Each structure stands twice: as C-alpha cells, then as structure tokens.
Amino acid sequence: MKKIHNTLSDKMEVGEATLNVCLGSGLVALDVIVNGNPSTPAKLCAGGSCGNVLSILSFLGWKSSPIARLSNNNASENLLNDFKKFNVNTSLISCTSDGSTPIIIHRILKDKFGNPKHKFEFKIPETGVWLPQYKPTLKTAVDSIINEEPTANVFFFDRISRSALNLAKYYKSKGALIVFEPSSMKNDKAFQEALALANIVKFSHERIANYDTEFPQPMCDLEIQTLGKDGLKYRLKASKSNLWKLIPPFLIEGVIDTAGAGDWCTAGIISKLGHKGVKSFFDSGLNEIENALNFGQALGAVNCIFFGARGMMYNLTPNMLENYISELILNQSINIESINEYQNTEMTSISNFKFDMIL
Secondary structure, three states: OOOOOOOOOOOOOOOHHHHHHHHEEEEEEEEEEEOOOOOOOOOEEEEHHHHHHHHHHHHOOOOOEEEEEEOOHHHHHHHHHHHOOOOOOOOOOEOOOOOOOEEEEEEEEEEOOOOEEEEEEEEEOOOOOOOOOOOOOOOOHHHHHHHOOOOOEEEEEOOOOOOHHHHHHHHHHHHEEEEEEEOOOOOHHHHHHHHHHEEEEEEEOOOOOHHHHHOOOOOEEEEEEOHHHHHHHEHHHHHHHOEEEEEOOOOOOOOOOOOOHHHHHHHHHHHHHHHHHHHHOOOHHHHHHHHHHHHHHHHHHHOOOOOOOOOOHHHHOOOHHHHHHHHHHOOOOOOOHHHOOOOOOOOOOEEOHHHHOOO
C-alpha cells in the first residue's frame, strides 16, 4: 500500500499560502444522538451527508464551506456552534424564517445477538410529528455565493436542486473537481444533468440498487458504489469497460456505530484526489485512485469505534488519526484500547432532552 503522503490531508500546497477549498451544497442537519436509555443525555452535533463531509474535510485541514438554507432557531444555533468547534466556515449558511433546519434522530441500538446497529428517525417519538426537513438553497443566492467564493478545489453536492446544479456548472468551469453523492435516484433530466456535471459519483448500493441497470456504461469519470460491510467497488469511464472492481473493506474490532462511515470515506477520497481540483484527479493513476479509496475506507472503519457519524473528531486529534490510519493500512489492524483512552472535544450533551428545546 502506498504510504500516506506527508500529512493526513496534504493540507497545504507547496508555495501556496491558502488551504484547499471545498464548497458543499445539500443536507446540513442537526443530529440528535440517543441510545434508548432515558438516563443517557442526548448528544447534539452537526450532521447530514453534506454537513459531515464538509466538517471532516475541515478536520483534515481544508477550508470547507457548506451552503445551506436553515431556520433561525435553537437547532441552527447548536448546529453552527458545532461547526465552529472544527473551524468550518459558516458564511454561506443562511438562517432565516423561511429556511428549515433538518433534525435527524440518530438512534444507536443492538440487535438480538448484541451486534451494534443504528437507525435514523424523522418524527418526534412522543407525538409522531414530523421534524423539520431539508429545503434547498434558492437559485437567486447563487451569484452572491460565487462572489464570496469565486474559486474552489472541489464542489460537493448530495441533493439535486437548481442552485446546486448551477454552482456545479460554475465551479467546474473554474477547474474544480465535482463530486456528486445522491441518496436516491430518479432517472430524470435533473439527475442526468447532475451526472453530466460530476467527475465522481458515489452512492450506496442499499439506497440505489438499480444504478447498473439504468446506467450499464459509466456516466462519470469515476463511479463508486459502496457495499457496506463488503467494502466498495468502482469503475472508470476511461477504462472503456462497464466492469466494477472490488476494493475489500478494513475489518476492525470494537465496532459500536457504523453511521457516518460513508461520509468519512467520501471526505478521504476528496482529500487525496481533489487537492488541486480536477487536475489532481486526472493526474492520478490507478494506484493513486485505489490508494484514495483505501484511505477513505480506513477513515470510515476507524470512525465505527466511536458513537456518532463524526465521533472520531471528538476523540482524536488529526495527528493521532494520521498515526492510526497509517497503522491500519500497514498492518490491517489497530490498537483499540489506546484509542478509547483519549477525548479531544466534547459533544453538546443535554439531559432530559425535549425537542421543544431546539424547535
């Protein structure tokens, strides 16, 4: 396996004074993490696929700027405070009365055999009332976003909207690597446009099982299909083949929560292939691409030792994480006991949590 280059994130380009930049549009939410025990305080943290990927990239040394249209309520305040713990740029997030701050209950459970599992809930348990859902950024905001961030190394989006497509088109014209991570598929004009703009598309086989049927030939330069505990597979448009190649997973002990593994994988891939925009991606050979996929999977595997989609960020420093990832890639195993002895940053915890506290 190729050695991890310099630092975990390759965060600074030689001779440059600025960090790599990733902008992201899509699901930015407040996660409420519970485990079913009423005596255990609920933990609040920024979440959603876009929120997680951008937060992780900031942790890896990038300047990350999520784009979101949130409400002006306590949920947004908690979400933004969590972003700020990890130096995420929040200047492209609006908080207005006509916005919406999605709230996702992340419930950590065990199956009948004692194995960890999790589920996401979108209704208040006591009342059955729907929690706030995602609202896309308005297309009228695109010009102001571009004025504030005229260039980026990477543009990421996980929800299709006119604003996201317009931003992807603009940043692609400026040399950015475009990464699309859909959570569902509707093979319509908008989805086709998203694929045409994207250099990389990454999706879960559990959520989009019929991608191969709808698109027997590669539509994007790199297509990544995650397979849960079985790893991932990928194919390249340049290979002139529709065959997928399997990249096996890293198997580690002590797994307690698999949520967020895919977001860590995405952020790891971006950090390795997108640090010079689309140029670094097209300059990458097969070994570099597979190294990036392995790096992403290693990040996702280690995060499974912690509670929460980004639990690793609250328990390890970037330098500690680099050491553990290097150990995992080299030896296919890590010392779990040494990891669990450390805590870096605390999540916000609320005893006797009620949803009216944040709505």
